[in-house]
Amino acid sequence: MDLVTLFTFTIAYAIAVLVPGPGVAAVVARALGGGFASAFPMVLGILIGDLLYLVVAVFGLAALAMHFSAVFIVVRWAGALYLLYIAYKFWTARPDAETVRARAGEHWSRTLLAGVALTLGNPKTIVFYLALLPTVVPLDQMTALAFAELTAIVIVVLLAIGCGYAFLAAAARDVFRSPVALGRLNKTAAAIMTAAAAAVVWR
Incomplete structure (x- = not known):
């Protein structure tokens, strides 16, 4: 593919990713509540979701995907419910018992799957790949x-x-290590995560 098209796609995609949306909100909330290691699986999950939509767009499967719209609805609600669960855990966490690391006992795969579900149900992602991408590439x-x-x-x-x-x-999060500050960060993370869940289900 010619360099102009690749450059145009890179700029358009970078802008789409930079603009805050449910995905950015979820990543920020996860990092605020549990540190970088806790948020990285969410980033990977969002990446997997983006790559799936790229395949759908490139291979002309958008029409086929519409036949499975009910599946996307279930995925979107499942992702939103898990985000609300994470928000609840942050809100009720005891800051004096936490560290800046991810919580032990919460497997990274659950966060990764939440990122995938979040992306598959994210209207901004759908619009970019199925509507804007064909005008650029x-x-x-x-x-x-x-x-x-x-x-x-x-x-x-x-x-x-x-x-x-x-x-x-x-x-x-690393800057604020006192129990009071960590408690406020956890509640901030919970609020952001709740907003991300609402953005996913609200078209």
Whole structure:
């Protein structure tokens, strides 16, 4: 694919990822509540969801995906409910018993799956891949190399920006180590996570 198209896609995608939405809110809330290690699986889950939508868009499967709209509704609500569960855990956490690390006993795979569900039900992601992407990338001229290039751009850009948000939020948590400050950060994380869940289910 020509460099102009790749550059245009990179800029458009970077802007889409940078603009705060449910995904960014969930990553920030997770990092505020449990540190960078707690948020990283969420970033990976969001990345997997983005790559799935990229495949759907590139291979012209949007019409097919519409036939499974009920599945996407279930996934969206499941993701939102899990985000609310995380919000509840943050809100009720005892800050004097916590560290800046992820909670022991909460497996990373659950957070990763929450990130996937969050992305699959995120209207912003759907609009980007199924509506905006075809106006930036000539999908009718797609080759294996072009698909690999787009995939690489998605991976690099999303990991860089997602990890950037997580790192900054985790750094803010590292600054405030007193029980009172950690308690406020946990409640802030809970509020942000609740807002992310609401954004997922509200079209």
